[in-house]
Amino acid sequence: MVHPYLREPEFITQLKDGTVKQLNPFSGTEVWTVAGRGNRPLGVVLPDPVPLDPTQHGRYCPFCEGRYLDTPPEKSRVIRLADGAWETRYRTPAEELDATVAEFRRIPNLFEILSYDYWHLNYGYELPARVRDRKAA
Numbered sequence: 001m002v003h004p005y006l007r008e009p010e011f012i013t014q015l016k017d018g019t020v021k022q023l024n025p026f027s028g029t030e031v032w033t034v035a036g037r038g039n040r041p042l043g044v045v046l047p048d049p050v051p052l053d054p055t056q057h058g059r060y061c062p063f064c065e066g067r068y069l070d071t072p073p074e075k076s077r078v079i080r081l082a083d084g085a086w087e088t089r090y091r092t093p094a095e096e097l098d099a100t101v102a103e104f105r106r107i108p109n110l111f112e113i114l115s116y117d118y119w120h121l122n123y124g125y126e127l128p129a130r131v132r133d134r135k136a137a
Contacts, residue, residue, distance in 0.1 A: 077102035
């Protein structure tokens with residue numbers, strides 16, 4: 001049955017930021033190709049494994065306690081207090097990162113899924129003041 005008041009779906013849509021949305025006319029599956037998403041450093045060649053240098057303890061990877069600044073800013077961290085209790089701290093400023101050892105850290109994605117430009121260019125989104133302030137800190 002044909003409904004004259006229903007419009008034909010857009011099977012390929014290109015948004016202002018370069019994102020391409022494709023709609024499969026048979027299955028209804030929608031696929032997004034987000035501009036720049038393929039630029040992730042996934043083709044990194046790994047060196048042969050070697051024993052860890054004990055003098056670098058706590059600095060082996062960007063997630064270790066000696067390299068807090070090598071990851072995006074933390075959303076929160078869990079620390080162990082002197083009495084053994086656990087405490088969650090939110091949005092620890094960079095200058096206070098080394099004051100405690102994070103037993104667990106919650107950080108944002110290392111690779112953006114949908115960038116700010118996607119929301120800004122396609123939908124006119126603006127960051128709330130509190131988010132702008134956090135970004136500038």
